[in-house]
Amino acid sequence: MSVLILGLLIFLGIHSLRIFANDWRDRQVARLGAKRWKGLYALVSIVGFVLICWGFGLARQQPVLLYVPPLPLRHLNALFTLIAFVLFFAARVPHNRIKAKLHHPQVLAVKVWAFGHLLATGMLHDVVLFGAFLLWAIVLFAVSRRRDRQTGTTYPAGTLKGDVMTVLIGVVVWALFACWLHLWLIGVNPMS
Incomplete structure (x- = not known):
């Protein structure tokens, strides 16, 4: 379950920047440039998504x-x-x-x-x-x-x-x- 939760925190966390840290996000886009920001955003999202899939599969092996x-x-x-x-x-x-x-x-x-x-x-x-x-x-x-x-x-x-x-x-x-x-x-x- 911990891998699933970690994946959710990473994936939903990066997708929550517009909710909780929009000004910080805008500063990072300005500092890094739109392409580099999107690349970093996509990389973090993929890591989170892979962890969600893997963690969900692991959690299904011990159902509650x-x-x-x-x-x-x-x-x-x-x-x-x-x-x-x-x-x-x-x-x-x-x-x-x-x-x-x-x-x-x-x-x-x-x-x-x-x-x-x-x-x-x-x-x-x-x-x-x-x-x-x-x-x-x-x-x-x-x-x-x-x-x-x-x-x-x-x-x-x-x-x-x-x-x-x-x-x-x-x-x-x-x-x-x-x-x-x-x-x-x-x-x-x-x-x-």
Whole structure:
């Protein structure tokens, strides 16, 4: 469990600089330059992510049951995950109304993904992983929306074409992940 927690601290820590140390972050970007900062940021993120994956795998070998979720919640998690995939791609597909309306759909995707998994799983390692991501996403979304209001940030209006592309890509990637990649990468078949 300690490797998982260390990975979460590193990964979520570097991704929390805009929350807790935005002025320091801005000074580092100015001092190092945008490319060097992004490279360092990516390196720290990768180290944290690898530790999360490794630590989660280790923690799964010594499971501690906290609660047994009802079976319908596992199936409901598939819906939450589908929504999370659409939100994730709303952050990337240009000219969609989802991003125009929600402003930070990727952070919302993390919230929905983590919440759904907390409903569907009951092991300690699941609660640590998904609970940490859910808490981080709640705080980051609130801070990001407040910063948008303070700076007067607006997002481009979306189009029907952007909406359709966002939903289509999200659904297709979700189906590939749910029906094949989740079992291959995680070892759990979410459709069973």
